[in-house]
Amino acid sequence: MPFLLSLVPILLILILMVGFRWGAARAGAVGYLSAFLIAFFAFGAGPKLMAYTHARAFFLSLDVLLIIWAAFLLYLVADEAGAIRMIGQALPHLTTDKGMQALLIGWVFATFLQGVGGFGVPVAVVAPILVGLGFTPLAAVIIPSLGHGWAVTFGSLGSSFQALLSSTGQPESLLAPPSAFFLGISALVAGLMVSHAADGWPTVRRLLVPVLLLGFVMGLTQYIVATVGLWNLAAFAAGVAGLAVAFPIARRYRLMSSLGSTENNTKLDLRQLLIALSGYIVLIVVIMIIQFTPPLQDLLGRVVLQLEFPEVSTSLGYITPAGASRKIVLLRHTGTVLVYVSFMAYLLYRAAKLYKPGAEGRILNGTVRRVMSSSVSIISMVSMAVIMENSGMTDTLARGLAEGVGRLFPVVSPWIGALGAFMTGSNTNSNVVFGALQLRTAELLRYSVAIILAAQTAGAALASVIAPTKVVVGASTAGMAGREGEVMRKLFGYTALLVLLISLLAIVGVNL
16 A cells, blocks of 8 residues: 555656646646645654755755756857857758758757757757758658757756756766766667668668767767766767767768759858857856866855755654755856856857847746746656655655566666656656656665666656657647647657667666
8 A cells, every 4th residue: 555655646647647638837736745645644744854855855956947947048048149040050051961961950960959958949940940951740850859869868958967966866976977878879779760760771771880970979978078077068068079070971971862952052151150159169168167177166166055954754664864955056056157158158149249139038038938837847846756755655666666576677767767758748857756766776676776877867868759748849840730649659669669778778787
Protein backbone atom coordinates (compact mmCIF):
# COMPACT_ATOMS: atom_id res chain seq x y z
CA MET A 1 0.00 0.00 0.00
CA PRO A 2 2.75 2.60 0.78
CA PHE A 3 4.30 1.92 -2.64
CA LEU A 4 0.98 2.43 -4.42
CA LEU A 5 0.25 5.60 -2.48
CA SER A 6 3.72 6.95 -3.32
CA LEU A 7 3.01 6.27 -6.97
CA VAL A 8 -0.26 8.27 -7.01
CA PRO A 9 1.20 11.78 -7.68
CA ILE A 10 3.25 10.51 -10.62
CA LEU A 11 0.34 8.51 -12.04
CA LEU A 12 -1.96 11.52 -11.73
CA ILE A 13 0.42 13.69 -13.75
CA LEU A 14 0.76 10.97 -16.38
CA ILE A 15 -2.99 10.39 -16.69
CA LEU A 16 -3.90 14.08 -16.76
CA MET A 17 -1.25 15.06 -19.30
CA VAL A 18 -1.39 12.05 -21.60
CA GLY A 19 -4.99 10.94 -21.17
CA PHE A 20 -6.72 14.29 -20.69
CA ARG A 21 -4.09 16.49 -22.40
CA TRP A 22 -3.74 18.88 -19.50
CA GLY A 23 -0.85 21.32 -19.50
CA ALA A 24 2.15 20.73 -17.25
CA ALA A 25 1.21 23.64 -14.98
CA ARG A 26 -2.30 22.31 -14.18
CA ALA A 27 -1.21 18.69 -13.92
CA GLY A 28 1.77 19.65 -11.77
CA ALA A 29 -0.51 21.48 -9.35
CA VAL A 30 -2.67 18.37 -8.97
CA GLY A 31 0.44 16.22 -8.49
CA TYR A 32 1.70 18.61 -5.83
CA LEU A 33 -1.62 18.66 -3.97
CA SER A 34 -1.88 14.86 -4.00
CA ALA A 35 1.71 14.48 -2.74
CA PHE A 36 1.00 17.00 0.03
CA LEU A 37 -2.13 15.18 1.22
CA ILE A 38 -0.61 11.69 1.01
CA ALA A 39 2.58 12.79 2.80
CA PHE A 40 0.56 14.50 5.55
CA PHE A 41 -2.07 11.84 6.18
CA ALA A 42 -0.38 8.57 5.18
CA PHE A 43 3.34 9.19 5.80
CA GLY A 44 3.16 11.34 8.92
CA ALA A 45 4.72 14.50 7.49
CA GLY A 46 3.79 17.12 10.07
CA PRO A 47 3.55 20.93 9.80
CA LYS A 48 7.22 21.50 10.76
CA LEU A 49 8.48 19.10 8.11
CA MET A 50 6.17 20.61 5.51
CA ALA A 51 7.35 24.14 6.30
CA TYR A 52 11.02 23.25 5.85
CA THR A 53 10.17 21.19 2.78
CA HIS A 54 8.60 24.17 1.05
CA ALA A 55 11.57 26.36 1.95
CA ARG A 56 13.88 23.78 0.33
CA ALA A 57 11.62 23.65 -2.72
CA PHE A 58 11.78 27.43 -3.04
CA PHE A 59 15.57 27.39 -3.23
CA LEU A 60 15.64 24.51 -5.70
CA SER A 61 13.07 26.26 -7.91
CA LEU A 62 14.91 29.58 -7.78
CA ASP A 63 18.18 27.90 -8.79
CA VAL A 64 16.60 26.53 -11.99
CA LEU A 65 14.20 29.37 -12.80
CA LEU A 66 16.95 32.01 -12.79
CA ILE A 67 18.55 30.23 -15.75
CA ILE A 68 15.31 29.54 -17.60
CA TRP A 69 14.10 33.13 -17.46
CA ALA A 70 17.46 34.66 -18.36
CA ALA A 71 18.16 32.17 -21.18
CA PHE A 72 14.89 32.98 -22.87
CA LEU A 73 15.47 36.71 -22.33
CA LEU A 74 18.77 36.44 -24.24
CA TYR A 75 17.08 34.48 -27.02
CA LEU A 76 14.38 37.14 -27.44
CA VAL A 77 16.95 39.94 -27.38
CA ALA A 78 18.59 38.27 -30.39
CA ASP A 79 15.35 37.20 -32.06
CA GLU A 80 13.74 40.65 -31.84
CA ALA A 81 16.84 42.07 -33.56
CA GLY A 82 16.40 39.55 -36.38
CA ALA A 83 19.66 37.79 -35.48
CA ILE A 84 18.13 34.30 -35.48
CA ARG A 85 16.50 34.95 -38.85
CA MET A 86 19.78 36.24 -40.33
CA ILE A 87 21.67 33.13 -39.21
CA GLY A 88 18.93 30.85 -40.56
CA GLN A 89 18.85 32.66 -43.91
CA ALA A 90 22.63 32.45 -44.27
CA LEU A 91 22.81 28.67 -43.98
CA PRO A 92 21.06 27.67 -47.26
CA HIS A 93 23.66 29.72 -49.15
CA LEU A 94 26.25 27.07 -48.33
CA THR A 95 24.78 24.14 -50.25
CA THR A 96 21.91 23.05 -52.46
CA ASP A 97 22.28 19.37 -51.51
CA LYS A 98 19.07 18.33 -49.77
CA GLY A 99 20.73 15.94 -47.34
CA MET A 100 23.40 18.46 -46.38
CA GLN A 101 20.76 21.14 -45.86
CA ALA A 102 18.96 18.81 -43.46
CA LEU A 103 22.18 18.20 -41.54
CA LEU A 104 23.28 21.81 -41.54
CA ILE A 105 19.94 23.41 -40.65
CA GLY A 106 17.98 20.61 -38.97
CA TRP A 107 20.84 19.18 -36.90
CA VAL A 108 23.70 21.65 -36.45
CA PHE A 109 21.68 24.88 -36.44
CA ALA A 110 18.95 23.23 -34.33
CA THR A 111 21.65 22.25 -31.81
CA PHE A 112 22.87 25.85 -31.73
CA LEU A 113 19.31 27.08 -31.11
CA GLN A 114 18.81 24.53 -28.33
CA GLY A 115 22.04 25.72 -26.75
CA VAL A 116 20.81 29.29 -26.48
CA GLY A 117 17.03 29.00 -26.45
CA GLY A 118 15.25 25.72 -25.90
CA PHE A 119 11.52 25.78 -25.05
CA GLY A 120 10.61 24.33 -28.47
CA VAL A 121 12.55 27.07 -30.27
CA PRO A 122 14.67 24.76 -32.52
CA VAL A 123 11.66 23.15 -34.21
CA ALA A 124 9.63 26.36 -34.31
CA VAL A 125 12.46 28.22 -36.07
CA VAL A 126 13.85 25.47 -38.30
CA ALA A 127 10.66 23.81 -39.58
CA PRO A 128 9.47 26.82 -41.65
CA ILE A 129 12.97 27.22 -43.13
CA LEU A 130 12.97 23.59 -44.29
CA VAL A 131 9.46 23.90 -45.74
CA GLY A 132 10.66 26.93 -47.70
CA LEU A 133 13.55 24.86 -49.06
CA GLY A 134 11.17 22.23 -50.43
CA PHE A 135 11.01 19.63 -47.65
CA THR A 136 7.62 18.11 -46.90
CA PRO A 137 5.92 19.55 -43.79
CA LEU A 138 6.27 16.18 -42.03
CA ALA A 139 10.01 15.97 -42.72
CA ALA A 140 10.41 19.62 -41.76
CA VAL A 141 9.12 18.82 -38.25
CA ILE A 142 10.81 15.43 -37.85
CA ILE A 143 14.31 16.60 -38.85
CA PRO A 144 14.88 19.36 -36.25
CA SER A 145 13.05 17.34 -33.59
CA LEU A 146 15.60 14.56 -34.00
CA GLY A 147 18.42 17.02 -34.55
CA HIS A 148 18.22 18.93 -31.27
CA GLY A 149 17.16 16.27 -28.74
CA TRP A 150 20.71 15.21 -27.89
CA ALA A 151 21.53 18.82 -26.85
CA VAL A 152 18.58 19.35 -24.50
CA THR A 153 20.29 18.46 -21.19
CA PHE A 154 23.05 21.05 -21.61
CA GLY A 155 20.89 23.33 -23.77
CA SER A 156 19.00 26.43 -22.65
CA LEU A 157 22.30 27.37 -21.01
CA GLY A 158 22.23 24.22 -18.88
CA SER A 159 18.83 24.60 -17.17
CA SER A 160 17.99 20.87 -17.32
CA PHE A 161 21.40 19.88 -15.97
CA GLN A 162 21.04 22.49 -13.23
CA ALA A 163 17.73 20.85 -12.29
CA LEU A 164 19.48 17.47 -12.02
CA LEU A 165 22.19 18.95 -9.80
CA SER A 166 19.66 20.73 -7.61
CA SER A 167 17.25 17.81 -7.21
CA THR A 168 19.95 15.25 -6.37
CA GLY A 169 22.56 17.35 -4.56
CA GLN A 170 25.31 15.70 -6.58
CA PRO A 171 28.36 17.67 -7.78
CA GLU A 172 28.66 18.70 -11.41
CA SER A 173 32.11 17.11 -11.59
CA LEU A 174 30.51 13.71 -10.96
CA LEU A 175 27.50 13.98 -13.28
CA ALA A 176 28.81 16.00 -16.23
CA PRO A 177 31.25 13.44 -17.75
CA PRO A 178 28.88 10.46 -18.12
CA SER A 179 25.95 12.68 -19.12
CA ALA A 180 27.99 14.39 -21.83
CA PHE A 181 29.40 11.05 -23.00
CA PHE A 182 26.00 9.38 -23.35
CA LEU A 183 24.60 12.38 -25.19
CA GLY A 184 27.68 12.67 -27.40
CA ILE A 185 27.17 9.11 -28.64
CA SER A 186 23.52 9.97 -29.18
CA ALA A 187 24.56 12.93 -31.35
CA LEU A 188 26.16 10.59 -33.90
CA VAL A 189 23.04 8.43 -34.10
CA ALA A 190 20.79 11.49 -34.27
CA GLY A 191 22.78 12.76 -37.27
CA LEU A 192 22.25 9.46 -39.08
CA MET A 193 18.54 9.65 -38.30
CA VAL A 194 18.32 13.22 -39.61
CA SER A 195 19.87 12.20 -42.93
CA HIS A 196 17.50 9.21 -43.10
CA ALA A 197 14.48 11.41 -42.39
CA ALA A 198 15.64 13.82 -45.11
CA ASP A 199 15.86 11.38 -48.00
CA GLY A 200 16.15 7.73 -46.95
CA TRP A 201 19.00 5.22 -46.77
CA PRO A 202 20.83 6.36 -49.91
CA THR A 203 21.36 9.75 -48.27
CA VAL A 204 22.58 8.07 -45.08
CA ARG A 205 25.23 6.16 -47.03
CA ARG A 206 26.22 9.16 -49.14
CA LEU A 207 26.60 11.50 -46.18
CA LEU A 208 28.04 9.02 -43.69
CA VAL A 209 31.43 10.76 -43.53
CA PRO A 210 30.02 14.27 -42.92
CA VAL A 211 27.64 12.88 -40.28
CA LEU A 212 30.43 11.10 -38.44
CA LEU A 213 32.71 14.13 -38.61
CA LEU A 214 30.04 16.61 -37.46
CA GLY A 215 28.77 14.26 -34.75
CA PHE A 216 32.29 13.65 -33.46
CA VAL A 217 33.10 17.39 -33.36
CA MET A 218 29.84 18.40 -31.65
CA GLY A 219 29.80 15.49 -29.21
CA LEU A 220 33.45 15.95 -28.26
CA THR A 221 33.04 19.71 -27.88
CA GLN A 222 30.06 19.29 -25.57
CA TYR A 223 31.97 16.70 -23.54
CA ILE A 224 35.09 18.85 -23.13
CA VAL A 225 33.21 22.03 -22.29
CA ALA A 226 30.91 20.23 -19.83
CA THR A 227 33.73 18.45 -18.03
CA VAL A 228 35.91 21.54 -17.53
CA GLY A 229 33.15 23.19 -15.55
CA LEU A 230 31.48 25.24 -18.28
CA TRP A 231 28.48 22.91 -18.58
CA ASN A 232 26.12 25.87 -19.03
CA LEU A 233 27.90 26.57 -22.34
CA ALA A 234 28.32 22.95 -23.46
CA ALA A 235 25.45 22.58 -25.96
CA PHE A 236 25.91 26.13 -27.21
CA ALA A 237 29.63 25.49 -27.79
CA ALA A 238 28.77 22.23 -29.57
CA GLY A 239 26.44 24.12 -31.92
CA VAL A 240 29.08 26.77 -32.64
CA ALA A 241 31.72 24.12 -33.30
CA GLY A 242 29.29 22.26 -35.56
CA LEU A 243 28.56 25.40 -37.58
CA ALA A 244 32.28 26.14 -37.94
CA VAL A 245 33.01 22.65 -39.28
CA ALA A 246 29.83 22.47 -41.36
CA PHE A 247 30.74 25.52 -43.46
CA PRO A 248 33.68 23.91 -45.31
CA ILE A 249 31.95 20.51 -45.45
CA ALA A 250 28.81 22.00 -46.99
CA ARG A 251 30.85 23.68 -49.71
CA ARG A 252 31.95 20.23 -50.87
CA TYR A 253 28.34 19.19 -51.35
CA ARG A 254 27.24 22.05 -53.59
CA LEU A 255 25.27 19.75 -55.83
CA MET A 256 22.49 20.87 -58.13
CA SER A 257 19.11 19.62 -56.98
CA SER A 258 15.46 20.30 -57.32
CA LEU A 259 15.82 22.93 -54.67
CA GLY A 260 17.67 25.21 -57.08
CA SER A 261 21.16 26.58 -57.11
CA THR A 262 22.56 28.94 -54.53
CA GLU A 263 24.59 30.53 -57.29
CA ASN A 264 21.48 32.45 -58.30
CA ASN A 265 20.71 33.59 -54.79
CA THR A 266 21.82 36.87 -53.34
CA LYS A 267 25.36 36.90 -52.03
CA LEU A 268 25.84 35.99 -48.39
CA ASP A 269 26.33 39.16 -46.31
CA LEU A 270 29.15 38.22 -43.94
CA ARG A 271 28.99 41.56 -42.13
CA GLN A 272 25.31 41.07 -41.26
CA LEU A 273 26.01 37.50 -40.19
CA LEU A 274 28.78 38.69 -37.86
CA ILE A 275 26.47 41.31 -36.35
CA ALA A 276 23.82 38.64 -35.83
CA LEU A 277 26.34 36.44 -34.03
CA SER A 278 27.74 39.29 -31.92
CA GLY A 279 25.34 38.73 -29.03
CA TYR A 280 26.51 35.14 -28.70
CA ILE A 281 30.15 36.14 -29.04
CA VAL A 282 29.56 38.40 -26.03
CA LEU A 283 28.10 35.40 -24.18
CA ILE A 284 31.28 33.39 -24.69
CA VAL A 285 33.57 36.27 -23.79
CA VAL A 286 31.73 37.24 -20.59
CA ILE A 287 31.49 33.70 -19.23
CA MET A 288 35.13 32.99 -20.03
CA ILE A 289 36.26 36.22 -18.33
CA ILE A 290 34.30 35.39 -15.17
CA GLN A 291 35.43 31.78 -15.20
CA PHE A 292 39.14 32.55 -15.50
CA THR A 293 39.44 35.77 -13.46
CA PRO A 294 39.64 34.83 -9.75
CA PRO A 295 39.46 38.43 -8.43
CA LEU A 296 36.27 39.03 -10.42
CA GLN A 297 34.88 35.70 -9.19
CA ASP A 298 35.56 36.75 -5.60
CA LEU A 299 33.90 40.12 -6.14
CA LEU A 300 30.78 38.59 -7.69
CA GLY A 301 30.71 35.84 -5.09
CA ARG A 302 30.04 38.10 -2.11
CA VAL A 303 26.26 37.81 -2.25
CA VAL A 304 25.20 34.27 -1.36
CA LEU A 305 21.71 32.90 -0.74
CA GLN A 306 21.66 29.79 1.43
CA LEU A 307 19.67 28.43 4.37
CA GLU A 308 20.56 25.84 7.00
CA PHE A 309 17.83 23.30 7.69
CA PRO A 310 17.50 21.23 10.89
CA GLU A 311 16.88 17.51 10.96
CA VAL A 312 13.21 16.68 10.51
CA SER A 313 11.33 13.40 10.67
CA THR A 314 7.91 11.96 9.97
CA SER A 315 5.77 10.32 12.63
CA LEU A 316 6.61 7.01 10.95
CA GLY A 317 10.31 7.54 11.64
CA TYR A 318 11.68 8.61 8.23
CA ILE A 319 14.48 11.11 8.89
CA THR A 320 15.74 13.92 6.65
CA PRO A 321 19.18 14.87 7.99
CA ALA A 322 20.13 18.44 8.81
CA GLY A 323 21.93 20.31 6.06
CA ALA A 324 22.22 23.45 3.98
CA SER A 325 20.19 24.34 0.93
CA ARG A 326 21.94 24.57 -2.42
CA LYS A 327 24.14 27.68 -2.45
CA ILE A 328 23.04 30.37 -4.91
CA VAL A 329 25.91 32.77 -5.58
CA LEU A 330 23.60 35.48 -6.81
CA LEU A 331 25.87 37.85 -8.76
CA ARG A 332 27.72 35.11 -10.63
CA HIS A 333 24.88 32.62 -10.94
CA THR A 334 24.44 31.47 -14.54
CA GLY A 335 21.06 33.19 -14.72
CA THR A 336 22.45 36.49 -13.49
CA VAL A 337 25.38 36.30 -15.92
CA LEU A 338 22.88 35.76 -18.74
CA VAL A 339 21.10 38.96 -17.68
CA TYR A 340 24.41 40.84 -17.98
CA VAL A 341 24.95 39.33 -21.43
CA SER A 342 21.38 40.09 -22.52
CA PHE A 343 21.86 43.77 -21.69
CA MET A 344 25.20 43.92 -23.55
CA ALA A 345 23.75 42.11 -26.57
CA TYR A 346 20.79 44.49 -26.56
CA LEU A 347 23.16 47.49 -26.67
CA LEU A 348 25.08 45.94 -29.59
CA TYR A 349 21.96 45.22 -31.64
CA ARG A 350 20.54 48.62 -30.80
CA ALA A 351 23.77 50.30 -31.95
CA ALA A 352 23.44 48.35 -35.21
CA LYS A 353 19.89 49.76 -35.53
CA LEU A 354 18.29 46.32 -35.73
CA TYR A 355 15.38 47.06 -33.40
CA LYS A 356 12.01 48.44 -34.43
CA PRO A 357 10.04 50.79 -32.14
CA GLY A 358 8.62 49.01 -29.09
CA ALA A 359 11.22 46.23 -29.16
CA GLU A 360 11.96 46.48 -25.45
CA GLY A 361 8.33 45.92 -24.49
CA ARG A 362 8.00 42.97 -26.84
CA ILE A 363 11.16 41.39 -25.42
CA LEU A 364 10.05 41.70 -21.80
CA ASN A 365 6.41 40.76 -22.44
CA GLY A 366 7.46 37.83 -24.62
CA THR A 367 9.80 36.52 -21.93
CA VAL A 368 7.11 36.65 -19.27
CA ARG A 369 4.46 35.14 -21.55
CA ARG A 370 6.58 32.26 -22.84
CA VAL A 371 8.16 31.13 -19.58
CA MET A 372 5.34 31.77 -17.11
CA SER A 373 3.62 28.44 -17.72
CA SER A 374 6.94 26.56 -17.56
CA SER A 375 7.79 28.37 -14.32
CA VAL A 376 4.51 27.39 -12.67
CA SER A 377 4.97 23.75 -13.69
CA ILE A 378 8.56 23.69 -12.40
CA ILE A 379 7.60 25.23 -9.04
CA SER A 380 4.75 22.76 -8.52
CA MET A 381 6.78 19.75 -9.61
CA VAL A 382 9.83 20.75 -7.57
CA SER A 383 7.57 21.13 -4.54
CA MET A 384 5.99 17.74 -5.23
CA ALA A 385 9.39 16.08 -5.62
CA VAL A 386 10.78 17.57 -2.39
CA ILE A 387 7.65 16.61 -0.44
CA MET A 388 7.96 13.05 -1.73
CA GLU A 389 11.65 12.95 -0.85
CA ASN A 390 11.37 14.39 2.67
CA SER A 391 8.31 12.34 3.61
CA GLY A 392 9.85 9.01 2.59
CA MET A 393 7.65 8.52 -0.49
CA THR A 394 10.64 8.60 -2.84
CA ASP A 395 12.49 6.09 -0.66
CA THR A 396 9.42 3.82 -0.72
CA LEU A 397 9.25 3.98 -4.52
CA ALA A 398 12.99 3.36 -4.81
CA ARG A 399 12.79 0.27 -2.61
CA GLY A 400 9.86 -1.04 -4.64
CA LEU A 401 11.75 -0.48 -7.89
CA ALA A 402 14.88 -2.10 -6.49
CA GLU A 403 12.92 -5.19 -5.48
CA GLY A 404 10.80 -5.33 -8.63
CA VAL A 405 13.41 -4.55 -11.29
CA GLY A 406 16.60 -5.53 -9.50
CA ARG A 407 19.71 -5.87 -11.60
CA LEU A 408 17.86 -4.73 -14.73
CA PHE A 409 17.52 -1.21 -13.35
CA PRO A 410 20.19 0.29 -15.67
CA VAL A 411 18.01 -0.83 -18.60
CA VAL A 412 14.92 0.76 -17.09
CA SER A 413 16.54 3.98 -15.84
CA PRO A 414 16.58 5.95 -19.13
CA TRP A 415 12.99 4.90 -19.85
CA ILE A 416 11.92 6.40 -16.52
CA GLY A 417 13.57 9.64 -17.59
CA ALA A 418 11.90 9.37 -20.99
CA LEU A 419 8.50 8.83 -19.39
CA GLY A 420 9.01 11.91 -17.24
CA ALA A 421 9.90 14.05 -20.24
CA PHE A 422 7.00 12.72 -22.28
CA MET A 423 4.44 13.38 -19.59
CA THR A 424 5.75 16.80 -18.49
CA GLY A 425 7.11 18.04 -21.82
CA SER A 426 10.46 18.86 -20.30
CA ASN A 427 13.86 17.31 -19.54
CA THR A 428 14.03 19.78 -16.65
CA ASN A 429 10.76 18.59 -15.12
CA SER A 430 11.71 14.95 -15.60
CA ASN A 431 14.98 15.51 -13.72
CA VAL A 432 13.07 17.25 -10.93
CA VAL A 433 10.40 14.55 -10.61
CA PHE A 434 12.61 11.48 -11.00
CA GLY A 435 16.15 12.62 -10.13
CA ALA A 436 15.94 11.80 -6.42
CA LEU A 437 14.13 8.52 -7.15
CA GLN A 438 16.85 7.40 -9.56
CA LEU A 439 19.54 8.44 -7.08
CA ARG A 440 18.01 6.50 -4.19
CA THR A 441 17.38 3.39 -6.29
CA ALA A 442 20.98 3.41 -7.55
CA GLU A 443 22.21 3.67 -3.96
CA LEU A 444 20.03 0.75 -2.83
CA LEU A 445 21.23 -1.44 -5.70
CA ARG A 446 24.83 -0.21 -5.30
CA TYR A 447 25.05 0.98 -8.88
CA SER A 448 27.09 3.98 -9.96
CA VAL A 449 25.01 7.05 -9.13
CA ALA A 450 26.73 9.01 -11.90
CA ILE A 451 25.83 6.45 -14.58
CA ILE A 452 22.21 6.07 -13.47
CA LEU A 453 21.63 9.83 -13.28
CA ALA A 454 23.31 10.26 -16.67
CA ALA A 455 20.90 7.66 -18.05
CA GLN A 456 17.99 9.57 -16.45
CA THR A 457 18.82 12.91 -18.02
CA ALA A 458 19.91 11.46 -21.38
CA GLY A 459 16.72 9.42 -21.73
CA ALA A 460 14.66 12.46 -20.76
CA ALA A 461 16.46 14.73 -23.22
CA LEU A 462 16.02 12.40 -26.17
CA ALA A 463 12.37 11.65 -25.40
CA SER A 464 11.42 15.27 -24.70
CA VAL A 465 11.04 15.82 -28.47
CA ILE A 466 7.93 13.60 -28.56
CA ALA A 467 6.18 15.38 -25.71
CA PRO A 468 2.75 16.46 -26.98
CA THR A 469 3.38 20.11 -26.12
CA LYS A 470 6.52 20.27 -28.25
CA VAL A 471 4.93 18.36 -31.12
CA VAL A 472 2.02 20.79 -31.22
CA VAL A 473 4.39 23.78 -31.46
CA GLY A 474 6.45 22.21 -34.23
CA ALA A 475 3.44 21.03 -36.23
CA SER A 476 1.80 24.46 -36.11
CA THR A 477 4.86 26.25 -37.52
CA ALA A 478 5.13 23.81 -40.44
CA GLY A 479 1.48 23.94 -41.43
CA MET A 480 0.63 20.56 -39.89
CA ALA A 481 -1.88 21.68 -37.27
CA GLY A 482 -4.29 18.82 -36.66
CA ARG A 483 -1.78 16.22 -37.87
CA GLU A 484 0.22 15.98 -34.63
CA GLY A 485 -0.54 12.25 -34.34
CA GLU A 486 1.22 11.62 -37.65
CA VAL A 487 4.30 13.46 -36.36
CA MET A 488 4.34 11.54 -33.08
CA ARG A 489 4.01 8.17 -34.80
CA LYS A 490 6.95 8.99 -37.07
CA LEU A 491 9.09 10.28 -34.21
CA PHE A 492 8.31 7.43 -31.83
CA GLY A 493 10.36 4.80 -33.65
CA TYR A 494 13.43 7.02 -33.90
CA THR A 495 13.14 8.12 -30.27
CA ALA A 496 12.68 4.57 -28.95
CA LEU A 497 15.92 3.52 -30.66
CA LEU A 498 17.79 6.46 -29.10
CA VAL A 499 16.52 5.68 -25.59
CA LEU A 500 17.39 2.01 -26.13
CA LEU A 501 20.92 3.13 -27.01
CA ILE A 502 21.14 4.87 -23.63
CA SER A 503 19.97 1.66 -21.92
CA LEU A 504 22.83 -0.24 -23.56
CA LEU A 505 25.35 2.45 -22.61
CA ALA A 506 24.08 2.39 -19.03
CA ILE A 507 24.51 -1.39 -18.81
CA VAL A 508 28.08 -1.10 -20.05
CA GLY A 509 28.74 1.85 -17.74
CA VAL A 510 27.65 0.17 -14.51
CA ASN A 511 29.65 -2.97 -15.31
CA LEU A 512 32.95 -1.29 -16.11
